Amino acid sequence: MPYLLSIPLNDFKKHAMILNSMLNESFSLERMIESMNILEEIKAHKDDLTPKELKIFHIVMNNPIDISSSTTSQIAARYHVSQSSISRFCQKVGYSSFSDFRMALYLSSSTNKFDELKLPEFQDFTYYMCEQVKAVKAALTDTLLHSLAERILNSDSIYVSGATYSSIPAQLLTQQLVLASVPAHFVPNGNEIELLHITRNTDTFILFSAGNPTHADFLNSTKEISLEKKPYTILITFSNKHPLRKLVDAVICLPNWVSLHYPVSVDNSFTTNTFCNIFFNYLMNFISEH
Structure with a gap:
């Protein structure tokens, strides 16, 4: 318990979110390793996306850290997209659920794999x-x-x-x-x-x-x-x-x-x-x- 209290609130929420995903979703070690290159993985599916899914693609690419720490309802409200479109996007790029996708995205950010992403100055x-x-x-x-x-x-x-x-x-x-x-x-x-x-x-x-x-x-x-x-x-x-x-x-x-x-x-x-x-x-x- 003292260890949990020492974690900053925002980090605690993120870790709790990830833990919840691990308890409720089948997230294999193989997928965890693959997730280290998730941005490249997403890009590979770009041509297969519908216009609505393509909008979510750009949102993810421009705001990966925000997406990795948000729920579908928060993303839908913040970026004016539907939760169903988010779910379809996750499935289209190879994930069974948003929780699965979000965990992969979070792991990518944790391993500094967003360094190559060209974020705007x-x-x-x-x-x-x-x-x-x-x-x-x-x-x-x-x-x-x-x-x-x-x-x-x-x-x-x-x-x-x-x-x-x-x-x-x-x-x-x-x-x-x-x-x-x-x-x-x-x-x-x-x-x-x-x-x-x-x-x-x-x-x-x-x-x-x-x-x-x-x-x-x-x-x-x-x-x-x-x-x-x-x-x-x-x-x-x-x-x-x-x-x-x-x-x-x-x-x-x-x-x-x-x-x-x-x-x-x-x-x-x-x-x-x-x-x-x-x-x-x-x-x-x-x-x-x-």
């Missing part, structure tokens, strides 16, 4: 962050910003919601709207439906969504209430094919590192926070001019 990453800001700014046309500003200022109340990583920009936008003297309220994940008892068609509901089920339940519920109580709904997403797009009144689609085909991962919360800051500056200027 810091200045390159900074460059892509700057490019991301430019891309978001270009996507937010004056027409779109003007329409959004008018909608918000003409609403009686603004409700903003987001789950997991999307809760960060949701809370940021709420705070910014309050600073602009707009009656805005952050709605924690799971509390959206309760607000339908007090909302009116003069209210606006903004959803930062990665397709979480509570937002789907909320939007489906809005179809069952009277038009007088139905709030105007806006979805902020990274995909024009978002499963909730047909249930809302307006969609704001932001570019991210995947749609822009960047070779490095720029966290999606950086993109949504950029949106919040650009809109807040526009809104303050809009208010001062009117």
Whole structure:
């Protein structure tokens, strides 16, 4: 027990994760040895991957250490991929399960086999962050910003919601709207439906969504209430094919590192926070001019 307590928390979690994999998965010594060259092993299957699997391939190659210490649900939320696609990818590259694959990846990182991986230099990453800001700014046309500003200022109340990583920009936008003297309220994940008892068609509901089920339940519920109580709904997403797009009144689609085909991962919360800051500056200027 003293030995366990001496292990840093993050390392302890990783070791516990690996131990759990060993107890629940058949992980042979032969596979353990083969895993030392896992990146080359993955590359050998690249031509056999589907577009969705290829996306996961690039995520793994660019973020091997992060992937080796994450669960499928964490990866799905962080990189906006499905857990089923992750499982299929692991099977396609020769592993029976994600736990098996993750252990091989972890062992590779432990033996410093990622030294040959061409990770981006810091200045390159900074460059892509700057490019991301430019891309978001270009996507937010004056027409779109003007329409959004008018909608918000003409609403009686603004409700903003987001789950997991999307809760960060949701809370940021709420705070910014309050600073602009707009009656805005952050709605924690799971509390959206309760607000339908007090909302009116003069209210606006903004959803930062990665397709979480509570937002789907909320939007489906809005179809069952009277038009007088139905709030105007806006979805902020990274995909024009978002499963909730047909249930809302307006969609704001932001570019991210995947749609822009960047070779490095720029966290999606950086993109949504950029949106919040650009809109807040526009809104303050809009208010001062009117």
